Amino acid sequence: MAQLRAFEAARAKGAEMPEIVCFEKQSDWGGQWNYTWHTGMDGTGETAHSSMYRHLWSNGPKECLEFSDYTFDEHFGRPISSFPPREVLFDYIAGRVEKSDVRKYIQFNTAVRWVTYDKSSEEFTLVSQDVNTGESKTYIFDKLVVSSGHFSTPNIPEFEGINTFPGEVLHAHDFRGAERFGGKKLLMIGSSYSAEDIGMQAHKMGAASITMSYRSGPMGYDWPSTTVERPLVTRFEGSTAHFADGTSDEFDAVIMCTGYLHKYPFLPSELAVKSANVLYPGNLYKGVVWQQNTNLFYLGAQDQYYTFNMFDAQAWFARDVMTGKITLPPADQRSVDIKSWLDAQDALADHDAEADFQTDYVRELIQATDYPEFDLDAVSTLFKDWMRHKSEDILGYRDKAHRSVITGTMAEVHHTRWINAMDDSLERYLNGPSQNVDTNAMATLDPNIILTKER
């Protein structure tokens, strides 16, 4: 969506549009934000792309991801809160591209099966397949932009005895809602955003206990009394998990919050990013241009403090490289540049430094293009405030309001605190607290969870 918007923005200023084909396996755009109830596979037998779940509310301030060329004020026409739920963010990102009239470039329900690159002709050959009819087509392209993301293929470790754990075992990718974990004893394996957020979703939905198991170290938040952190599971025995500190406990379900793999099953190895989830994967000049083949681009291949607006900065940069507006330096100079970023990454001391690092990265991209500039230092400060708020109150940080660095608009204080918000629909979000409790969400809730109309 960012790449299409980037070209459309240039076209609106009079530039010539290249011939563009965008392939999307799903029936609608939005990627992660295009929620499906399907897990594993969708109705066409393709893997379910999205790792989205019901009741997901942004876990970072919307002021940190705001498009500088399409603000929240422009879309909603009024202030909204800083941590909107999924449907609201989907509405925002879809609203921008609807306005841009770029849907016509997208072939929906179309999977990319395989891509090859011919060095002599400098062309990509791409085979696509209609996931409904099976019809396949072959295309030739000069440039290829990979924007399939890297948070949809689960990383799934093995544990002794897990094959006979009698309860549910799932990866965060296949988590679609915590309602059914009301009253249950949950084991989360992992200690990053998925464990934190799914764990607190489960707490919100009345889980009896939430145990988070870490490999390197605990997250250390001021968890509610339901929640504990333990070192890594050493083995399962029936429904009992044994931990590295010698403790053990019985669990009803295991959720693997063990991250995601860079997986590009449509690309030969020599064109595919091979990386852990880091702020600066190697081999990508400016985090975007494939070092061995500058006709190949990646958007969003990084770990992400910045999201939507970083994807824009990358897409504007990629566009300008593709159209020749930006001239790439020779390979050795690009290598030096990549290495300087990798060295800086290695030296990062803490999360604050990481936010600054990605701020500097986004700044460099924006300065190279005509993407509307905004106060990136102010965004970096927002990130630090947000991390401090999380440390202070892991269940309450989403109730804070932040100020847009683009429009100066102060976010609304939301009508319902996150912990009490049991209806995540756009309609309820915009139109105020319900007079009725949400009967769907109530169905499996522990009765000691009180739904309230007050904040």
Place this chain on the structure above:
Amino acid sequence: MAQLRAFEAARAKGAEMPEIVCFEKQSDWGGQWNYTWHTGMDGTGETAHSSMYRHLWSNGPKECLEFSDYTFDEHFGRPISSFPPREVLFDYIAGRVEKSDVRKYIQFNTAVRWVTYDKSSEEFTLVSQDVNTGESKTYIFDKLVVSSGHFSTPNIPEFEGINTFPGEVLHAHDFRGAERFGGKKLLMIGSSYSAEDIGMQAHKMGAASITMSYRSGPMGYDWPSTTVERPLVTRFEGSTAHFADGTSDEFDAVIMCTGYLHKYPFLPSELAVKSANVLYPGNLYKGVVWQQNTNLFYLGAQDQYYTFNMFDAQAWFARDVMTGKITLPPADQRSVDIKSWLDAQDALADHDAEADFQTDYVRELIQATDYPEFDLDAVSTLFKDWMRHKSEDILGYRDKAHRSVITGTMAEVHHTRWINAMDDSLERYLNGPSQNVDTNAMATLDPNIILTKER
């Protein structure tokens, strides 16, 4: 495995072996019988192939699937019961191919990404990819045998309101064991083997209730008192399902036993079977040879009364066509032959007739090859006895013993009745009833389920 064994059997008789490469995405052979606890995706980010679950015991007599060139007597050296659990059947089919020394032809951990066919050179070009390293390779082949099966890509219908059903929703493909449904109210959508067997697994593991929802008609077995059949779900509302007869009920979980898709994401449309799950898919001469391209073969593309021995009959036939021992008739005669089978299929009146139909089909293949003949009419009678036993006692039919039509060996009466057998391991199966109850299976069992050492 059948195709490799077919070539190996010919080699043992002095025939020349062609150059064979067999691609297997998983790390071991066995396909469906290669159990994994993974659902959705495996540890490499590839889709989990197997639809297998813990505590799956054969749902048909082993005497109906026995290899005539490798009997149960030969493998186990003693009589065993007629309905063995997964690990026992896996041991049997793996034992045969281990003996054949065909593992060397298999590239494990290797996915096939895309295949094309060049009509002028009459060659297939195949792109494979190592699922661990990402390394891809391109091969040229004269013949292609598709034996990836058609019971691993779930068919998943949509239902109004299912996207907010608060409980677990899964397809039978992702079902790995019923232990966690002890005490739960289960809704099974579907009325074929998956609904029947997973439903009775859940009953065995102490489910509070099992509701099976049919589209065309009820299965009508003499279900236990926990189990009812209802017409199709019209919509969900929270945790309540509404049925076409106007009734409704609340459920803890939904299991879609809605069948599987023929899905070949590595094949262009013009080479891919497009069919419902029927005994005779169109477009395949003798159910094996692709009508428009006789260099292309399918094994096991049918719905199946016969399994292992039918795959053998097909593999022997395919082998003899590939080596020229069998000369194919011209296309128009093949079309007439296909049509005669399709017409006969259309006229099938009941399940008994279906068993006879597939018996005739297997007979024709075996008679065309040197696959060891066996009394197929006796097998057809076994199928009919089995279906009658199911009608009489859906929880007890697996306790019956049948006689091998190949060796004449009468099956052992198993030491534990199926309903009481809580340990499905090969070790326990062969070595007799446990002195201890199975603590794994007990973990989530309702205490009113009594495990007993007696049959």
